[in-house]
Amino acid sequence: MSTAGVQRKPAAATAGAKPWADPAARPYLEIAGVTxxxxxxxxxxxxxxxxHAGEFFALLGPSGCGKTTLLRMLAGFETPDEGSIRLDGEELSRIPPHERPVNMMFQSYALFPHMTVEKNIAFGLEMERMPAAQRRARVEEMLALTRLEKLARRRPDQLSGGQRQRVALARALAKKPKLILLDEPLGALDRKLREATQFELVRIQEELGLTFVIVTHDQEEAMTVSTRIAVMNEGRIAQIGEPHEVYEAPQNRFVAEFIGDVNILEGRADAAAGRFVFAVGGWAELPEGAAPVAMAVRPEKIEIELARGAEEDGPNRILGVVEDIAYLGDMSVYHVRLDSGSIVRVARTNRIRALEEPIDWDSRVRLAWDAKSAVPLAA
Structure with a gap:
């Protein structure tokens, strides 16, 4: 299945501008050579x-890739061995965690069980000795923003997981920090509630215009909420880009395989003939200047149809037999065993209730895709 998220207007964008695409634009949060x-x-x-200011930026990667360690350095819970971190022009290393204009929302929510919702939200404001009237106004503002007004007098054990998540977010937002850090904030929620809450996070972030940095291993979550994504692997950044860029144009094999489903077709480049010859059979037109060792093709980019006798040779075309079918309602996923023995996944949208020529188990099929749908991978 595709993992591409919804299209959203970046909060950091003004009249269609994208500050990260402007070499002259100065980032709001600058991380330089941090180790x-x-x-x-x-x-x-x-x-x-x-x-940049107003971004909803995602740090995405598998467990142990370094994303949480980087987030903890932003919060001040870890100290870099090398490099610098500057927020709004100010070096953060000189500021202790409790004095940084940064607030962090943890996966566990870390709510005080003996306090009501409104008292949990007010806790940080009380520690800062905010005047009572101003504090009450801020708490009411946060309750309204997170739609918790009717739950203000309840304790955390009287709330659902999604409601507790909103309390934790309201508490993080109450002090109006320059930067909000989210550490796997929706990991404890079931799938349906998590999807609904993702859009709530986007709504709140866009309404406030604050800068959010989220750490997650959930690709769909990162692609749904973020303006840009940094895909991390083994302590380094494998690629930075907008959600559609990292999905449609992965820069290396790790990103191609980590983001969504993908078929990696091995082969060799024949520059003289202008072809990429697949080890699984068939060939593709070689992009100008490319010398790939593999091609990445998303399952939904591949067309599948019943094979009709001898197939005419042509680019981006291979034959196989359907070995497995998964009916998922909105789409069907086919596992096609090629003549070489390799398996290719194909995702087909179920646009009509029944196909005139249904593709069944053991059907001989032809797979094809547009040349622009295959991404050459150098490594």
Missing amino acids: KRFGSTAAVDRISLGI
Whole structure:
């Protein structure tokens, strides 16, 4: 299935402008050459990136890739061994965690069980000795923003998981920090509630215009909420881009395989003939100047139809037999065993209730795709 998220207007964009595409635009959060080691292991290895004001930026990657360590350095819970972190022009390393204009929302929510919703939200404001009238006004503002007004007098054990998540978010927002850090904030929610809450996060972030940085291993979550994504692997950034860029144009094999479903077709480049010859059979037109060792093709980019006798030779075309079918309601996923023995996944949208020529188990089929749908991979 496709993992591409919804299209959304970036909060950081003004009249269609994207500050990250402007070389003259200065990032709001600047991470320069940051390294963090634990013993001989570099959990974060010389990372540099810029995040602009009003962005909803995602750090995405598998467990152990360094994304949480990087987030903890932003919060001040870890100290970089090398490099610098600047927020709105100010070096954060000189500021202790409790004095940074940064607030963090944890996966566990970390709510005080003996306090009501409104008292949980007010806690940080009380610690800052905000005047009572101003504090009450801020709490009411946060309750309205997160749609918790009717739950203000309840304790956390009287709330659902989604409601507790909103309380934790309201508490993080109450002090109006310059930067909000979200550490796997929706991991404890079931799928349907998680999807609904993702849109709530986007709504709140866009309404406030604050800068959010979220850490997640959930690709759909990152693609749904973020303006841009940094895909991390082994302490380094494998690719930074808008959601559609990392999905449609992965820059390396790791990103292609980590983001969504993909078929990696091995082969060799024949520059003289202008062809990429698949090890699985068939060939593709070689993009100008490319010398790939593999091609990445998303399952939904591949067309599948019943084969009719001898097939005419042509680019981006291979034959096989349907080995498995998964009916998912909105689409069907076919596992096609090629003549070479390799398996290719094909996703087909079920646009009508029944096909005139249904493709069944053991059907001999032809797979084809547009040349622009295959992404050459150098490594």
